[in-house]
Amino acid sequence: MIQIQGLVRSFGHTYALQGVDLEVAEGEFLTIVGPNGAGKTTLLRILATLLKPTSGLVRIDGLDLGSGGTEIRRRIGFVSHRPLLYGNLTVEENLHFYGRIYDVHPLEERVEMLVNLVGLEGRRHDPARTLSRGMQNRLSIARAIIHAPPLLLLDEPYTGLDQRATEMLRQLLQDISTESHTVVMTTHNLERGLELCDRLAILTGGRIVHQAEKASLTLADLRQAYWRHVEE
Amino acid sequence: MNSLNKVLTIVWKDVIAELRTKEMFSSMFVFALLLIVIFNFSFELRIEKAAEVAPGVLWVTFTFAGTLGLNRSLSLEVEQGSLDGLLLAPMERSAIYFGKMVGNLIFISAIEALMLPIFSALFDLNLIRPALLLTIFLGTLGFAAVGTLLSAMAVNTRAREVMLPVLLFPIILPVVISAVKATAGILDGLPLADLAHWLRFLIGFDIIFLVVSYMTFDYVVEG
Numbered sequence: 001m002i003q004i005q006g007l008v009r010s011f012g013h014t015y016a017l018q019g020v021d022l023e024v025a026e027g028e029f030l031t032i033v034g035p036n037g038a039g040k041t042t043l044l045r046i047l048a049t050l051l052k053p054t055s056g057l058v059r060i061d062g063l064d065l066g067s068g069g070t071e072i073r074r075r076i077g078f079v080s081h082r083p084l085l086y087g088n089l090t091v092e093e094n095l096h097f098y099g100r101i102y103d104v105h106p107l108e109e110r111v112e113m114l115v116n117l118v119g120l121e122g123r124r125h126d127p128a129r130t131l132s133r134g135m136q137n138r139l140s141i142a143r144a145i146i147h148a149p150p151l152l153l154l155d156e157p158y159t160g161l162d163q164r165a166t167e168m169l170r171q172l173l174q175d176i177s178t179e180s181h182t183v184v185m186t187t188h189n190l191e192r193g194l195e196l197c198d199r200l201a202i203l204t205g206g207r208i209v210h211q212a213e214k215a216s217l218t219l220a221d222l223r224q225a226y227w228r229h230v231e232e
Numbered sequence: 233m234n235s236l237n238k239v240l241t242i243v244w245k246d247v248i249a250e251l252r253t254k255e256m257f258s259s260m261f262v263f264a265l266l267l268i269v270i271f272n273f274s275f276e277l278r279i280e281k282a283a284e285v286a287p288g289v290l291w292v293t294f295t296f297a298g299t300l301g302l303n304r305s306l307s308l309e310v311e312q313g314s315l316d317g318l319l320l321a322p323m324e325r326s327a328i329y330f331g332k333m334v335g336n337l338i339f340i341s342a343i344e345a346l347m348l349p350i351f352s353a354l355f356d357l358n359l360i361r362p363a364l365l366l367t368i369f370l371g372t373l374g375f376a377a378v379g380t381l382l383s384a385m386a387v388n389t390r391a392r393e394v395m396l397p398v399l400l401f402p403i404i405l406p407v408v409i410s411a412v413k414a415t416a417g418i419l420d421g422l423p424l425a426d427l428a429h430w431l432r433f434l435i436g437f438d439i440i441f442l443v444v445s446y447m448t449f450d451y452v453v454e455g
Contacts, residue, residue, distance in 0.1 A: 048320060049320070050319055050320065070322050070323065073320055073321065073322040074322035078316075080313065082312075083313070084313050084314055084317035084320075085314065085317075086245065086249055086312065086314055087312055088252040088253055089245065089248060089252075097244075097245045098317065098321075100237070100238070100241040101238050101242070101318075101323060103234070
């Protein structure tokens, strides 16, 4: 689903990514963990076509990032640590808006299904700005999957959530990921990162320094590997 | 047709959001009103001189109030992070430009529609004339066309409120000059044929600004 070779991205003289090589198979849930400033958000924004790579090769579903922008965007759902919602539009209006610009048909049924899926039935007519942070995150996920994308990119989705909201979001992500979505999630929370994934990668200093299948990894192993690489 | 639907969807979203808050609309309205009143008192107008300064005052008011609206239009998208939501959509990015541009055109035109009767009363002039309305539309279209593009450029700079007028006013000058000349001619009662060259000038600038903005918006918003 995703092929990345020698991906480099610089901002002036600062290198956010310094030669990332990564592959994600169709239907796989990959978690990328790393400290602040590791390059996680930059990597996801490149995959979401919001940033251009400085150099390197990125293919999504066989399409080259440089030439297949519109077609790639059709295949991607992106959940940023900002909800990308219009605060003055209601829950339903936000979903209708994004549904229309993604050409979703039939839109009414899809919006109804998503409002129920993310548990916002009782708040459907409320402006998005009046929702709690956890509710906004859930609405943001509904926005991201309104066009049923095969690839879901999640950038720190647990940021700022309390315990209950975190649990609801975890359950929601579990439900979504079992619907054969390919998911790439970044987080700096090792425990959360390990919970849902099939494979986990450690990104630090703009490089993937460690990868492991979840089956061969315990939380203690992960902590050890993480601190070893981050401290290097 | 598909792109047109997306343009209209963006316009619908902007209009609905603005109707809820009236944030941009009210600030533009109050600012435009204050400008007209200040100009009115500072020139200590006498009725026979009103027509001489009216075209300039009218377009300075429209330009300054419009700049306020243009500044808010894309900065609101950036502040709430929703510009990324638009950029993620599988559509030509020019659809975003045209959606925002038409939205700006509607908001600025609405302010102008409210200001014209007030301006007419304060300056004792009849401004509700078809030729003048056409001139105002053409001038506003050019202003919104280039202003929307430049606000997308300015929105990612640190001093965006200052940056937009600095970028916009030199470029928009030919439109303002043409609009002021055409407005002055209409208020002086000249036949439309005598003003045709100013109107053609406005149409030409509108087309140039729209085409250039269409071709360059993608580069302006890309990361």
